[in-house]
Amino acid sequence: MLERVEAKTTVADLMAEIGRKARVAAQPLAIASPDKKTAALNAMARAIERRQAEILAANREDVANGVTAGMSTAMLDRLTLDEKRIACIAESIRTIAALPDPIGTVIAEWDRPNGLHIERVRTPLGVIGVIYESRPNVTADAGALCLKSGNAVILRGGSDSAHSSRAIHAALIEGLEAAGLPRDAIQLVPTTDRAAVGEMLTGLDGNLDVIIPRGGKSLVARVQSEARVPVFAHLEGLCHLYIDGSADLAMARKIAVNAKMRRTGICGAAETLLIDRAIAPADFAALLGDLSAAGCEVRAEADVVSVYPAATPAREEDWTTEYLDAIISVRLVDGIGGALDHINRYSSHHTEAVVAEDPKVVERFFNEIDSAILLHNASTQFADGGEFGMGAEIGIATGKMHARGPVGVEQLTSFKYRVRGNGQTRP
Amino acid sequence: MLERVEAKTTVADLMAEIGRKARVAAQPLAIASPDKKTAALNAMARAIERRQAEILAANREDVANGVTAGMSTAMLDRLTLDEKRIACIAESIRTIAALPDPIGTVIAEWDRPNGLHIERVRTPLGVIGVIYESRPNVTADAGALCLKSGNAVILRGGSDSAHSSRAIHAALIEGLEAAGLPRDAIQLVPTTDRAAVGEMLTGLDGNLDVIIPRGGKSLVARVQSEARVPVFAHLEGLCHLYIDGSADLAMARKIAVNAKMRRTGICGAAETLLIDRAIAPADFAALLGDLSAAGCEVRAEADVVSVYPAATPAREEDWTTEYLDAIISVRLVDGIGGALDHINRYSSHHTEAVVAEDPKVVERFFNEIDSAILLHNASTQFADGGEFGMGAEIGIATGKMHARGPVGVEQLTSFKYRVRGNGQTRP
Incomplete structure (x- = not known):
């Protein structure tokens, strides 16, 4: 009993620390230049390719565990990586690297009769949490999409693909560091304890801005009903x-x-x-x-x-x-x-x-x-x-708030207003 | 005790019924022509002016109650209507009527190499709940903004301004009916029982898509912490x-x-x-x-x-x-x-x-x-x-999801994709 309580406290502390680190990393990320982000993404793709043997070895471990656990053929297929699938993962990161950088884009601008010039400009959302199941490629796709859109991300993959995700994550970190970006920009939750998901659903003391569940119906339903932060979910494609x-x-x-x-x-x-x-x-x-x-x-x-x-x-x-x-x-x-x-x-x-x-x-x-x-x-x-030409998607949202349909880099952004005057005061 | 339970059930039933009616009204509203909505808004402005004596009488009742209850001077000022303020309310509705209709606007469009043509088109959000305090003009502003953006709205005003809100609401209904739009497009919660707010926070069985609290810090904080549906809130302007x-x-x-x-x-x-x-x-x-x-x-x-x-x-x-x-x-x-x-x-x-x-x-x-x-x-x-030139606002959002900054008609919309092909199948 005592041990369980302690384990719980440890997961809570761990997740709180991950949240704080993500929030700190989000600030330099939000103002990182497009070139820096592109360089990091291209370095990630190279690292994925260079670490192929390591990723495949890690994946074999996951697959062996899956076989032992009696995983279905369909799930095993989703879990299994081979050279071709690793090439696809690297290619997908390069596609995201080549997308136009959404941050700082002026979405709309207009002048007011008093001379004020107003611009609506894209900004990152902040810190995104992605909770997913056994597909190891989500680690790379979600990490790359969040980086491109200037967001820090906390990835919580399924225990079934834990080894594969860790190996892929190491390649992403290598890319971040090569470009001089903070390694906490893309964090992978290091425990498969389910309590970690519970902590993410509470919002990590305000350090998590949105949660994206990617997986089966029961995962998405749990996230949607329990999350205390906004969720981009798709429940069903009927x-x-x-x-x-x-x-x-x-x-x-x-x-x-x-x-x-x-x-x-x-x-x-x-x-x-x-x-x-x-x-x-x-x-x-x-x-x-x-x-x-x-x-x-x-x-x-x-x-x-x-x-x-x-x-x-x-x-x-x-x-x-x-x-x-x-x-x-x-x-x-x-x-x-x-x-x-x-x-x-x-x-x-x-x-x-x-x-x-x-x-x-x-x-x-x-x-x-x-x-x-x-x-x-x-x-x-x-x-x-x-x-749709969005390069990649992190999922398809069926809700109507903020994101709807395929969630690509643009949907992972917010905006702010920049107003330029020359001394205007309000009468 | 039994009486309280019964009262609670009654409020729950009442609110559930209001939610269902709003959802039904939202459908014709979403496809109502711009002209019909403009006609309704202009008819509302005329009805506000024509019913001036009635609105002022109702407002005098609220003000008298406020004085008896020892309301502060600042609050009494916010509550009190006069001929000039009623003219402002009508004028504000006309300003909203004159805004470009956001619904159906193509926000973006592009072609794909396979010949598909994709359009992103503005749609209403659905049903909006507005929870506000003593300002009676919010009844008109919120009602008009939601109508312009094709949304059904459930208004829950403060008990301090209940008579004034009811009188203003009657004028809005007159405008809806004059234009042949469903009267349930703008519903005013007929009870000042606080349990009604609690029901709205639960989302009315999925019939409420977003809640906008407009009032003091404690109201906004309560809505933000308890709501099970998305909230456009601003907590502080520091x-x-x-x-x-x-x-x-x-x-x-x-x-x-x-x-x-x-x-x-x-x-x-x-x-x-x-x-x-x-x-x-x-x-x-x-x-x-x-x-x-x-x-x-x-x-x-x-x-x-x-x-x-x-x-x-x-x-x-x-x-x-x-x-x-x-x-x-x-x-x-x-x-x-x-x-x-x-x-x-x-x-x-x-x-x-x-x-x-x-x-x-x-x-x-x-x-x-x-x-x-x-x-x-x-x-x-x-x-x-x-x-900002948005005609009117329902509030200023400090969150980063969906709406940010002044919440005008555009911020009260979502979008959908329309894809036109000529027989394309996916390889």
Whole structure:
């Protein structure tokens, strides 16, 4: 008992110290020149490559532990690094290095009748906490994105990938030091004690400005319900694809298969297909046939099953399930109005797509759905920071505060006002 | 005891119902045309004017209650309406009506190599809760700003101004109905039971997206510590004015008196004056003489008091006190470096100003201070949404998430992405 209390105190002290160090590091970071940050990022990429053997050895340890612990094949796949994946990690850091530096950018400026000139200028947020699970590449991506946006970061990776994360983190530190930036700019929580997460959720005495959870539903839900600081979270990607009566059917078939089946485990994968009742049964049966041929299970309402008997009957819970698997729920709707009713009832506000040629349908779809990303005649799988040209993303936010959609370097910033006068006083 | 429980349940039910109604109203509001919202706002302004006698009568009731309750003169002044103030309320609504409609504005757009065209478009936040104290004009300002930005709003005014707020609210509803917008777009909590605030802080079952507290420190602190939804709060305006050795002294004297004394009770009033040690004692004594002549008490460190004996000695707590009164704390510092050290230690991150002719000093001041508003050669009292050209403000946010500085219609919005393709699938 006493030992537990002491351990708890130790984690609390440790995390408080990490918070203080991060806040101290955030100040020089906020005013670091773009060149210095770019140099650090490029040095990090080189260090990742140079330390490849060391990172792979650390990763083998994590993988061996995972096998012993009976980790699922999918999780093992996410955890495992090889030379190609390490090259990707380095490449991703270089892509972030090459992005325009957001800090100091004038977002807006205007003059007032009294001669004051007002500028709204991008600034860092301060200290960002990233809580993630087994993917070791998040260590590098999150560290690099936070550095580029001038923020100090506290990384808390999963215990499953602890060795890999530590090895990658060492390379990041090497890059920071090569460029003369404080090593506390990117800190990795050195304990896998879950109490560390609890401490981060309290905000580390005001030294943590925002938390980004990246992982499964239960992690994100815990962070969202317990955090005393703002959270950029995405809970679910229950994405819809609506095929309107005006759609180009060949295009619709291609998009449906891609939106569902390209990768079924990502948040931008389509989970529900809504088909306009105006589409001929033979046509939508052909579309569903494509999905079945691609290995997808189709769960549908009776009016679909009667035309396409390969489908199994859908239940109410199918409209609220993010399968993240080769399963799709299908419903016929009465045109765009019916699609809007369904989506506005069941959407997780992540991503929805419409295939249609009628511009009025597209406009209603774009205006009347409140989701982070809406696509016309394109696959939902484009819901991704890289695909948006943001270089990389730390996640996709489904909330509406501050960040929404892919969270890239710009979304990791705040702003301030600079006002230039020549002696103005307020009357 | 049983009665209390029942009363609590009733307030909980009432607030839950208000939340549901707000969510329902938010949907047509989000897609209401700019013209419809403008028409509603102009109708509200007319209704305020037409109902002047009724509003004044209601206000007399509040004022009489305030007098009986022994309300302070300052609070009574804030509470009391007259014909001129009612004209101001109507005018303020018209100013908001005339602002450009933020909703649907394309904030950014770009093309991707694969032909996708991406637009980032402004959207409403959803449902906003405003919790305020005795100023009845907040009812109109908050209602109008939320409507302009396409948000439903739940207003919870102080019990001191309950009658006035109800009368003003009736005029707002008249405007909504005249334009065919849902009356639930602007709801005023009909009970002064404090449990209603507690219900709002829990987020009304997910039906409240953000809370804006507008009032004294204790209200804001309670909202910030208890709210389970995002809060746009400003806790303190501990604003600094730094006079650099390179300053135009005549300008510095004018700005110092204005920054402190124009209105001492507003958050943009200067509370601490930092003077570069390079300035000749006779010069800074003249500046302090101006402040004394204007009726300001000067609290200073010993090296100032020795030159300017009218000053009283400052204590440590003077550097952390937002006086909101005719008092200023004064300290000599070693140039811009000393000013930055002091400000970065004591600032509330609201507003700071520098008077200087040396551009290097100005650049350091602008870059190395992390406050919402930084001014050069201008009074801190310009920290105001109206002065920034935002038409009106619902408050000044000192946090860095989402909104920062004056919170006007643009700050009450979120965004979504609209992506247009022609059949793109992700490889």
